[in-house]
Amino acid sequence: MQRFQSWEEIEKTIEGGPTEAERRLKAAVETGKPCQCGPEGQTPPEPEDWSSLPTDRHIRADVLRFFLLGGGQDSPATESGVGLAGALINGDLNLTDCEITGNMLLHNCRFKNGIYAARCTALKNVSLDSCKLPFLAAHGLKTGGQLDFEGAEFQNKDEIALNLQNADIGQSLFLSSAKIFGAADLKSLKTSGQLSCIGTEFQNEGGKALNLQNADIGQSLFLSSAKIFGEADLNGLNTGGQLSCIGAEFQNKDGRALNLQNANIAKDFFFRDQIAVQGVVDLNAARCGDLVDDPDCWPDDAQNGENLILDGFTYHRIFGPTDARTRLNWLAQGDRWNGEFFPQPYKQLAKVLHDMGHEADATKVRVALGKKLRHHACEERIANAKHPIQRLWAKATTPALWIWHSLSLLLTGHGFRPERSLIALVLLWGLATIPAHLAWEEGSFAPNSAVALQSESWATYSADHSYPPHPNPAKDWSLTSTIGRDWESFNRYAYAADLVVPIIDLGQTDAWAPSTERGWWGWHLWWARWVFTLAGWIVTALGAAALTGVIRRE
Template sequence: MAILSYMDVGDLTETERLVWDAFAVGERIDLAARPDRRVRAEVLRALALGARPAEPGCLPALRIAGAVVTGSLRLAYADVSVPITICDSQVGEPILIYGARLRRLTLSGSDLAGVEAQGVVVESGIDLTGAVSTGPITLTGARVDGVLLLDGARLSGGPVALDATHLTVSRSILARKGFECHGEIRLGGAEIAGSVRFDGAFLDNPGEWAIQAQGLRVGAVLDFSGGARVAGGIRLSNAVVASVLTLRGTVLTEPRRGESLDLRNLAAAEAIMQYGAPVPGRVDLRYARIGLLRDDPSSWPVEISLDGFGYEMIAGSARVTDRLRWLRLDPGGYRPQIYARLAAVYRAAGRDDDARVVRLAGERRLRESLPRTGRLWGWLQDLTVGYGYRPRRAGAWLVALLGLGWAVFAAVPPRAAEASKAPEFHAVAYAADLLLPVVDLGQQSAYLPRGWTAWIAYLLIGAGLLFATTAATGIARRLRRD
């Protein structure tokens, strides 16, 4: 395409001549009220590349509004030294600026057929506020020194509506205030120094990933709050969020193959997972690392993969019984780490009783997966000493059995094995001697039970051996783990 020069002014339409002259003084010109709003893309290209010199003492700039741009605006690999503003206009063909260097690009309020901007460098931000694009916006490998503004924009450019893979932004991405995207957003490997905000947005790609952002790095907040609606899944595996990942009030529907959130290996200082409605699909938190977790039992998903999930603190309305239900939402069955992590968090918060409840629940969950003999042994440990986490239960059993033996042998005293050598008989000491295998009070060896009381003696001896073994096992477990 030939570049218009100063000598080509005679070929310009009246409308194009207005744009041509306004450029030289950096004036914004609004064509909305003109009968002829058409401006050829080649004219805009010529201006952007310096075909019209600036008026003395003025800074040139391409600033138009209300235009109908015909043809394809091609600035690929160009070095454009003036800001480009095409507002509230109709651009019928994709804007091609891949590999270019621009001062600033503003397309706010315009109807676009797409923007191909792979590898572009923009020194002072991109503004797509309120823009409507029926073609894909491609920012793969681009660098934006400033803010990428998408507030109120509507994108519907095919299966991938916005491809910002490996995008670098020195400030923030703002896609709020009614932002809509019909199709996938890709932010994989992108580095955003500030925040990424989709609060109040509508992300629509049902049954597929609404956002794919593996390896995304966000220097501040990653925000899906404010009643944001997501039809499809959000994929944030291996992402790093320096501050807060918030899904407060977010409504997730139509997950991808049953998965609403992929947060594997995510790292965030805080995660707010208080959704606006119960999540219909699985949330994958495997090996994610969160400083503070805030959630709400009323909106927990049907499945949560928790294997290797690490968090330092938890907040919210969930009680320990809710948390045990939360752990059971893991489809992988019993995992010792997830019980140990929750117990450690409770213990660090000074909630030792809750920590013991979690530990005990973990032992009971483990028992469910054991063979019959293992389940029986576990049941006996639970019944007698609560796997070492219920010491009062052990004391209650001891007192009850001791009381039983005392009553029986006080009523039916045993006979002396050797009357001349036998010490004075004491029913309670005799019962204790039978019950406690590590204690020798000289009563058991000196007296022999009579008739049916022998069965009580055998019961106390067996119970004592069982109690001692389970108590030792449980106490050792508790000392080892806690």
């Protein structure tokens, strides 16, 4: 590399003198105008021989560096800096640790070698718009204005094609429609404006195609319609605006396609409109304002369901489908990793749906979480049993736990639908009234009192030899005898309520009891009343536990 101090030195040092394009560049820089080499808007094709270039387009990298650094006293650059388009630039452009005071506006230029700009400071704008070059090594770059690489092409396969590690961009960074063959390393990049990668193509299959680890984007990051072949690593990304992945394509089979671990997106996260994903989308501990998505765009692996990680992902609202069925399918794709179940995605979704007013759907999500937790609790109970006896006991008691969990789901929705226990209690009451009514009508009831049973009035009605015979002694006794008329009147509905509702006492079971000797229904009701009473206790206890939140696992 030659460090020219004056234009005179360039004329004396370079054999044959400056090229026609270099002389035009000098005149343009001195007048503050752009230098156009070749047809406007066209990037020169790849030369067959870089040692023999057309003089009207050939500019040596050392000469370009001379003007970028302000030119000499005999050819000073204006405050506009350098504007150059359509040039063929030969040699290494080394701007390491340099300060560029004016603009660096290169358009449609083709470079033989890459650009070295580590720790370079550009006080104004830097542009490589539609330029083609092997690489840009600019870690630690600082710019006071924007950085524009729209339509640029970087070709450095298997290496770092674009290195902007720890770069500090004063305004925005534009990479829209660029093509980067090799790694794009933007780790710890900082920009006060936006980062636009709309329509950009990143290719580094098998490695990190786009590295934005711990990048700090002051406004929004746009990956809309981008194509990323390799990992898009956005671990620890922080944006002051939105993250848009609308219509993007992430391809990294057998690895992470999109890594958003610990990312903090201040506003909307767009993940919709026919996004194509092959690989893992990792949202572990990521945060965003609003989630604007299409559940069909998320990766789905029918074999193991582990191409999506949702553990720790938080958001404030959802703009997209909010019905429980759709969202539960989405959660099922991302609630496990390496065989471990994570309940947090269900709790997060239930909270958001509740806050948005979709309480019915939120409840369905909570119930689904209860099912998952009980199922995995049984699995973990067996898996954590190390001693053979403990393992045997765990397996032996699993059916009992399954029955208990099934009752909890059926009767209370695992604590989130206590109204189910009331419905079950009403059904039990209705069922109990049937045998109570039939047993009474067939004459299988008797007073539930030793004094009444031994009274002369009851003996008259209950005796087998009484005449005329009484087919329903209890009914006739309670209607016609003096003692019976003063006795508790039988009511099939109240009797059934006394059986199945343990917290009330209507006096029916204290006054009347079915007999096992008088008829078929009486015999069966005598045994069934224990079943009804036990079922009533279970339903009532579970309902009370659901109302107080004892059996909820939120």
